[in-house]
Amino acid sequence: xxxxxxxxxxxxxxxxxxxxxxxxxxxxxxxxxxxxxxxxxxxxxxxxxxxxxxxxxxxxxxxxxxxxxxxxxxxxxxxxxxxxxxxxxxxxxxxxxxxxxxxxxxxxxxxxxxxxxxxxxxxxxxxxxxxxxxxxxxxxxxxxxxxxxxxxxxxxxxxxxxxxxxxxxxxxxxxxxxxxxxxxxxxxxxxxxxxxxxxxxxxxxxxxxxxxxxxx
Numbered sequence: 412x413x414x415x416x417x418x419x420x421x422x423x424x425x426x427x428x429x430x431x432x433x434x435x436x437x438x439x440x441x442x443x444x445x446x447x448x449x450x451x452x453x454x455x456x457x458x459x460x461x462x463x464x465x466x467x468x469x470x471x472x473x474x475x476x477x478x479x480x481x482x483x484x485x486x487x488x489x490x491x492x493x494x495x496x497x498x499x500x501x502x503x504x505x506x507x508x509x510x511x512x513x514x515x516x517x518x519x520x521x522x523x524x525x526x527x528x529x530x531x532x533x534x535x536x537x538x539x540x541x542x543x544x545x546x547x548x549x550x551x552x553x554x555x556x557x558x559x560x561x562x563x564x565x566x567x568x569x570x571x572x573x574x575x576x577x578x579x580x581x582x583x584x585x586x587x588x589x590x591x592x593x594x595x596x597x598x599x600x601x602x603x604x605x606x607x608x609x610x611x612x613x614x615x616x617x618x619x620x621x622x623x624x625x626x627x
Contacts, residue, residue: 412595419586419596426582427603433496433578434565437503441564442557444504445511450541452516463512470509476570478502483574499571507564514560518553519545551622558615562608569604579603 416423451463470478483498493501522545530540572581583600587593 412599415586415590415592415595416599419582419599422577422582422586423579423599423603426577426579427607429496429576430565430568430578430604431607433500433503433568433571433576434561437500437507437568438561438564440500440504441507441511444508446515448508448512449515449519452512453519467509467512470506471513475502475506475567476573478506479570479574495571495574495576498574499568499576503564503567503571506567507560510560511557514553514556515549517556518551519549521552522548554615554619554622558611558618561615562611565607565611566604 448463448466451459452467454460454463479499479502482493482502483495486493486498526544526548527540530544535543568578569580571578572584575581579600583593583596587596590596
């Protein structure tokens with residue numbers, strides 16, 4: 412297996428970078444969009460709530476693989492052609508935003524109602540209270556589920572291989588096909604996924620501990 416690993420190392424190195432790029436970039440973009448969707452879900456405007464609910468319903472209710480294939484193979488029918496990496500990144504972002512919006516919404520809703528009342532009694536408006544009082548507490552509450560979503564997103568990047576994005580799973584399949592050593596390749600790639608997610612888990616734990624101390 413070591414000999415196969417050394418032969419595959421150049422491909423694996425670039426594949427790891429692509430996997431991490433897809434996972435972390437879509438997480439950052441998805442978090443931004445997800446927070447906006449979460450705010451729309453708790454808005455006092457019925458139209459915003461309806462649109463946000465429809466978005467979450469569609470992207471949580473359909474498989475990520477179908478969404479990737481629709482963006483890559485379906486959009487060209489309407490004159491919109493995306494390269495494999497942008498298509499995968501867009502699909503991962505839209506998909507993760509739907510789940511992250513619910514994580515953020517649950518965190519915001521978990522903040523005690525008295526915090527709203529205290530902020531309003533100090534003369535803060537809705538947005539000032541939200542940005543200075545509610546969101547900092549809500550985001551702290553959301554850290555564990557959001558961290559879990561990030562870890563899941565790293566694994567979801569494997570589906571990008573279906574549209575020829577050269578990430579870890581794609582490399583494992585290519586090398587396995589050329590060497591007929593699928594077992595060893597997929598074991599190695601599985602270990603790499605595990606190692607990446609263990610690093611992210613440690614980062615999440617450190618972040619949780621620091622935020623917990625800060626608010627004690």
